[in-house]
Amino acid sequence: MSNVRVRFAPSPTGDLHIGGVRTALFNWLFAKNKSGRFLLRIEDTDEVRSTEESVQVILDAMQWLGLNWDEGPGKEDPKYLPYYQMKRKEHGIYQKYADKLVAQGSAYCCYCTQKDVDEMRKQAQANKLPPKYSGKCRHLTVEQRKQEEACGKKAVVRFKMPDTGFIILNDLIRGKIEFDNSLLDDFVIVKANGVPTYNFACVIDDYLMEITHVLRGDDHISNTPRQMQIYSALGWEVPKFAHTAMILGHDGTRLSKRHGHTSVLEYRKEGYLQEALINYLALLGWSTENSQQIFKIDELVNKFSVERCGVSPSIFDPEKLLWLNSEKIRSKTSEQIYELFIDWLKYTNNENLIKGWDVELLKKVIALEHDKINLLKDIYDLVDFFFKREVDYKEEAVEKVLLSDKANGTARVVLTESIVRLRNQQDFSAQALEQYSRNLAVEKNIKTGQVFHPIRVAISGRTQGPSLFHMMELMGKEEVVKRIDMAINKFFR
């Protein structure tokens, strides 16, 4: 095992997003590829928006995706726990370092109100300067501080950014990026309520959890110089950073609700396979030399490298995801698809849909419809006519194949003849049935299609479906005859 330690650190303020999954996936792949450890840390310092339910949803989603963590909630390592930031806060972890920074003069208490700060930012922006906090409270004397406290004001702790110099980030994906310190303001590291802010908690935890590599979206690039300054002030070694390009919606803007499904859960409900989502997301912002498209998870692990991550953002393409899903489904056995279908029904609370269905028959029908399944949710509509007592005759199909001028006469003859002859048909195998049908066509001097199609519609109610003769074989003589009879009664009486 290497010493590589990476983490996925979601904030539990909603469902797990496509973008979040991609970040988690890259971290997971990186860890597996390097025989390192993948940790899950819950960044719940947003007391207003963080929820218990959201934590559970994220945990469930990660599990479903197979992005299992080596350390994190439920898999605590005594050396690094706890894995929830609010719990870590209760342990005084952040306060300790905030105090240290204040004591050594790298941070200070600030009593400015939200309003004051807004005003300063507006002012700066009006002067075409970057919106910065002015540093007003930087040099408060002990006296002045006491005075502010006496007024009942609660202080935030601000980090003192150097006024000069540059900080250089050597990004594993993008190379060298330079930041001008003077453009950055003294950002808050501890809020008035004593809770650490993201940039601070993140650094403290990454250090204490001995994170070696930080892989995250490039929307975090601008946070990096701030975080690096904290590492530096504390005399800590900076981890390696790798900023991946973001995933955008069809209009090229940051993926959000208005782009349709953004939550993993929605994809699960739609009947996407976990491996299809993983495979697709791996393709967004990462590629191999030969542009391979379809990967097994192990292959992904073996071939992944940050060096081959792209720098330009990519647009999420639902169509390609769908294609990958159908590919993954096609690569499974019908037994496996059956299992997945059952799991999906359970997950969506639809088990009653197939109540009373013959499981063995279902598996065989799935095999027959195999390459038409794009999503697990497609299966029901593809197979239900096998199991229903009453055939649901589609109006269009009946009109076109049974009743139209073109079909008129022959459809009726074919069905009435078939009902008698099929009843006496000894061999009900697909092969024999095909022979029977072809013979009938020759005998009546009509095209094979004029035999096949009416029978298809009579027994299934639709014009589309699996191989007719295999369908008949599976249904069995009794059912086929019954259905043809039903059709005759319905349309030719």
Added chain:
RNA sequence: GCUGCCAUCGUCUAGCGGUUUAGGACACCGCCCUCUCAAGGCGGAGAUCACGGGUUCAAAUCCCGUUGGCAGCGCCA
């Protein structure tokens, strides 16, 4: 406004100075297969490599600039 990132077919991408009349994949179109629908096979269309300058014998590939897009600029993460 400030700062940063990015720029190859509609989309995901290969490409790391000559092997490129720019390769693959999705989607699209056509043909074949065929009892329908799919799947599969074959083929097609689709990219003046954002633009403009350099560097070089040679540039999608290196450098500079321009434009455009996106992101960040919170006591959110």
